[in-house]
Amino acid sequence: MTGTSTDRPFRVAVVGYGLAGSVFHAPLIAATEGLALDTVVTSNPERQAQARAEFPDVRFAATADELWARADELDLVVVASPNKTHVPVATAALEAGLAVVVDKPVAGTAAEARELAALADSRGLLLSVFQNRRWDNDFLTLRGLLADGELGEVRRFESRFERWRPQLKGGWRESGDPAEIGGLLYDLGSHVVDQALTLFGPATLVYAESDLRRPGAETDDDTFIAVTHANGVRSHFYASAVTPQLGPRFRVLGSEAGYVKYGLDPQEAALREGERPTPGAPWGQEPEDLWGRVGAGDSPLTGGGRPVPTRPGDYPAYYTAVAAALRGTGANPVTAHEAAAALDVLEAARKSASEGLAVRL
Numbered sequence: 001m002t003g004t005s006t007d008r009p010f011r012v013a014v015v016g017y018g019l020a021g022s023v024f025h026a027p028l029i030a031a032t033e034g035l036a037l038d039t040v041v042t043s044n045p046e047r048q049a050q051a052r053a054e055f056p057d058v059r060f061a062a063t064a065d066e067l068w069a070r071a072d073e074l075d076l077v078v079v080a081s082p083n084k085t086h087v088p089v090a091t092a093a094l095e096a097g098l099a100v101v102v103d104k105p106v107a108g109t110a111a112e113a114r115e116l117a118a119l120a121d122s123r124g125l126l127l128s129v130f131q132n133r134r135w136d137n138d139f140l141t142l143r144g145l146l147a148d149g150e151l152g153e154v155r156r157f158e159s160r161f162e163r164w165r166p167q168l169k170g171g172w173r174e175s176g177d178p179a180e181i182g183g184l185l186y187d188l189g190s191h192v193v194d195q196a197l198t199l200f201g202p203a204t205l206v207y208a209e210s211d212l213r214r215p216g217a218e219t220d221d222d223t224f225i226a227v228t229h230a231n232g233v234r235s236h237f238y239a240s241a242v243t244p245q246l247g248p249r250f251r252v253l254g255s256e257a258g259y260v261k262y263g264l265d266p267q268e269a270a271l272r273e274g275e276r277p278t279p280g281a282p283w284g285q286e287p288e289d290l291w292g293r294v295g296a297g298d299s300p301l302t303g304g305g306r307p308v309p310t311r312p313g314d315y316p317a318y319y320t321a322v323a324a325a326l327r328g329t330g331a332n333p334v335t336a337h338e339a340a341a342a343l344d345v346l347e348a349a350r351k352s353a354s355e356g357l358a359v360r361l
Contacts, residue, residue: 009036010326011074015064015089016081017042017051020103023271024132024315025080030055031277031316034323038074041067041081064089071096075326076126079103082172083181087112090127094119099126099326104190106336108181110343117336126325128332129339130318133191134198136265137284137313138249138292144311145252145259146199150294152256157196157235159250161188162243168214176218183219185210185346185353188239193342194334196227196235203227203235203345205360210353213242225349250292260300261292265313277316284313 012029014021017040030037040051043062051058061067064081067074077093079086079102087107093100100120106129107113120127133139145151172180173187185208197203205228210220225237238247252259267284277283288307295305317333324330348359 009034010076010323011036011038012076012078013039013041013061013067013074014078014080015041015067015085016079017044017047018080018082020130021078021080022047022050023268025078025101025103025130026051026055027271027276028316028319029078031279032319032323033279034327035076035319039067064092067098068092068096071098074098076101076322078130083108083186084172084179087116090116091119094123094125094127097123097125101128101130101322102336103130104194104339105181105186105343105346106339107343108178108186110340110347113336113340113343117340120336126322126332127336128322128325129334129336131191131194131334131339132315132318133195133265134334135314135317136267137286137310138261138263138265139195140311140314141261141292141308142250142252142259143199145294145308150257151252151254151259154200154233154252154254156253157200157233157250158238158248158252159192159195159235160238160240160247161192161249162238162240162246164244164246165241166214168216174217174219174221183210183221183223184239184241185220185223185225185349189223189225189237189346189349190342192237192239193225193227193345194338196229196237197338197341197345200229200231200233200235202230202341203348203361204230205358206345206348206352207358208349208352210350220353223349223353225345227345257294257296257305259292259294259308260305261310263290267313267315271315282312283316286310 039059041061076099079089173182175182207226210223213222221241223239227235250261291307293300293305298304321333
């Protein structure tokens with residue numbers, strides 16, 4: 001959607017008010033100049049009360065279908081509901097003439113993602129995918145190091161999204177029903193693969209190992225993916241809920257130096273605790289003792305290399321870019337075509353893990 005009057009904010013409906021809707025989307029939308037949180041779609045009374053407490057003027061709908069009858073009162077629909085609803089809700093929103101943001105993964109298959117992209121393109125509507133980890137502090141720092149040539153020619157990129165959750169929590173993310181699109185491959189894997197493709201370009205070969213480690217687990221909770229990029233970089237990804245000792249978030253090895261960074265970006269924890277980004281106030285910063293290190297020949301854990309200041313994380317930048325794209329003054333920050341390329345890798349990884357072979361793209 002472009003060309004909408006800029007004398008008022010774009011009116012946004014958020015579909016779903018679980019973790020994604022309440023912790024990420026609604027607070028970031030409310031903090032973005034040019035966007036206004038208009039409607040939250042949830043039939044859960046407790047979630048309605050939670051949303052009303054933070055956003056007193058918000059309206060509610062029990063189902064997404066209620067939005068289409070008043071599509072002329074909205075400009076953007078954010079799909080933050082469970083994975084299996086992403087495609088049908090996004091399709092209905094686009095057919096109603098509304099721009100759409102979809103949480104990752106945008107779809108269960110790359111083909112579905114490309115069908116959504118084609119629908120949006122045919123109607124001249126924005127379709128963007130919420131890949132917030134492109135605005136993690138460590139990712140922004142690494143992009144800067146690569147742009148400055150600090151590491152030389154990158155040869156290997158290791159990316160870990162590891163947790164220690166030995167007990168199942170329940171819910172659709174741990175369901176073995178393929179329709180739910182659960183499991184870590186599509187959850188955390190969506191992040192690490194998207195980051196690697198953004199940094200190093202298209203993948204040509206994928207190998208994966210995927211396991212169910214916890215008693216009663218129905219879908220993968222411990223997955224490894226190896227990707228060969230067209231430019232020769234090899235990426236190794238670890239996504240796990242059963243890691244008692246966490247490895248570095250990034251370990252990037254180049255011809256001149258390496259970069260090692262431990263710890264997660266602090267923005268999700270801050271949002272969960274109720275902190276909110278405010279214009280002009282510090283956001284996404286971490287203490288010096290968590291900075292990564294760049295060096296060669298020594299371990300960062302024994303003082304090798306030099307500390308590199310971590311750039312502040314900037315999740316608010318995503319919705320700032322969305323607002324600019326809606327105004328027609330900026331580009332879509334994450335396209336569905338980019339998301340489809342990541343899904344190509346995830347589908348290949350699932351096939352590789354199932355059949356015990358490397359898959360060429």
